[in-house]
Amino acid sequence: MSLRRFIIRRVLVSIPILLGVSMITFFLVNLAPIDVVDVIIGINPDATQADYARLRNELGIDRPIYIRYWDWLTSALQGDFGPVYSRGLDAGELIAARWKETVLLGLYGWVIALLIAIPIGIYSALKKGQLGDDVGRFAALTGISIPNFWLGLILLGFFSSQLGIFSASTPQTPLLHTKTLAWLLLPGITIGSAAAANLMRIMRTSMIEEMNKEYVTAARAKGLPERTVMLKHVLRNSLISVVTVAAFLTSGIVAGSVVVEQVFGWPGLGRAFVTAATRQEINLILAITLFTGTAIVLMNLVADILYAVLDPRIRDEY
Amino acid sequence: MTLLEVSNLTVKFYTPDGVVRAVDDLSYQIERGEKFGVVGESGAGKSVSALSLLRLIEDPGRIESGAIRFYEDDAVQTFEEDFPKKVVDLEELRNETDWETLAESLDEEGASAEEITGDSRYAGDDLTDVPADELSIQRVLEGGYGSDVGLIDEQDFIVKNGDRSYIELLRAPEKAIQRIRGNRIAMIFQDAQTALNPVYSVGEQISEAIRHHLDYSDKEAKERTIELLDQVGIPDAEARYGDYPHEFSGGMQQRVIIAMALSCDPDLLVADEPTTALDVMTEAKILGELETLSDEFDTSITLITHDLGVIAELVDRVVVMYAGRPVEKAPVEELFYDPKHPYTVGLMASIPRIGTGADRLKTIPGTMPDLIEVPSGCSFHPRCPYAEEACTRKDPMLVEPETGEPAEAEDKRGVSCLEYTGDLTQGLSFDVSVDNPAVGEQNE
């Protein structure tokens, strides 16, 4: 089957998945013991029982949950996620204002992870059992074991307090400005390190595994130079497992952004989420959860497409 | 005319369980255009010997000793141009050498080449006390003294010798050997499904070799590939160029592998069990095609198989291997009509015979030794019905069955069983029934 048909089908399959994600998000968040009316009225001592009931009716909270889901979904599709009570603005507006920061940080983390992991993984595999390989594997193990909030604090402390070359406050330049991008290097490393370490290990093992396959001997028997055998035949096959694992690691990066944004004071959705949770802003919690859920679904979509680009056998699925 | 000469090839694998002697002192020659067979049970070292021809033995394996010489004037010529410093001209050496001085300097070495160079490849003749008139350049070089007495450089691998010039494959640098692989000597792998890379189209996998070796443009390579696919019998070749291996049936995949091997018009095809993974019908067809193609392109074939039926269909001459060693060498008819080695007889009895009513499958009792601890004496003795006491002690040599003399000459038969050196008291007592239908067919 052609790649194009695979992509179309795979995109279509994402639609019910997204619907499922929205459903689960809505029902789970509504299980939380948060009463919006409490949040709105706060500890206003003058509020009466009747005020509560009226508000409840106005907000439609007394209706069955599936109706409320439908309401929420239809307005969400039009960009209306409901108000953020403590800020006096819409949840949708807040996401619109902050999503770029988070996506940029996440992508940055990814790029750093890939830039570190792929070359070192390849190098380790080619030097299997030699010193370079040992160093690489030790670094990978370290990367996996270090929690990212700790790494973030260490990097921040070292580069800002000790060396003084990193300003602890976020730059005021536009997002894609070189200054901002330079500043994002540390948060990017922090968020990407765990993924980098994981990917490196996968890159190394899958490459070593592929090197023992017979098609490699066959490629050598054709007289191709070793470079071509490795970088054309072996690499493409090894990347298949790397892509699979990378898809899993996406959720780790998303979760990591909450912590990293907090540590570095980066004004993204992660920080907004922490605020939303502490202030019990249910609309904002819903909106951010839906946003990240969608992001993960999209990343999986991209991963699957990449997967099919790399491996023609996959194109026959779906 | 000889195309390839394998002499005293020994390959060992250094595994954690011990040293495996996968190929032990194997010698044979393949003539230009000839179809040569290597037969034996699995584990007899056949595949390893095939891979050694292209120097594709991987860790922990090592080619320990021996030589593989490739006599192809055209290849010698291009290599001479590209590696001018790695050429040695035996004619010149012969004319310029002062034999007396050479004999003296050999005396001075005072030890075998193996001891001097520490290289077990040279465990051979000790030439230190040989008189000058018995020396020859060939002997000195083969003995491994060449670089020590200053005749040649250790790295020389292109040997000019009148009209018998050759390339010393085991000495050639990796760069040179890469130009032989797939181009001059190509390999047909046993299992197409694993030998094809699943993520590249079959067309690409064939044309990449053509582009690499023959310097064809993308378009020319593609055209040639389609032609090849068509030649090996893949219907609708042009449309299938871009298809991936998993979109082909097993038989078609095997044809792709054959097309790939033929892609640069090699002088020698090394076919390692090329049809084992296929059903009988497809097998017969592919063997037939292989034969036609080899006649058409005047390509020599080394066919490696456990299946004497396949041997009967395709090859002219055979070497039978057991536990890494050659046990019998013969033209194929003679091997079938008059096998000399008990192991060959056993192999023959295990071919199912069609039409005799009883298609009993006789097998040789026991299994191949594990090659780490090869039995002493004749390594076949634990399974040999004629084994005697002497067989556990004495190592049989490959000798001419009529005379008991070492079977050096290539056209002579060779058998390695003590019977033919007169060391057995009871003798061998097998009858050979000549009713192999495959042989009959071939003779028609």
Ligand code: SF4
């Ligand atoms: S030498 Fe002895 S054991 Fe070996 S094949 Fe001959 S008879 Fe059998």
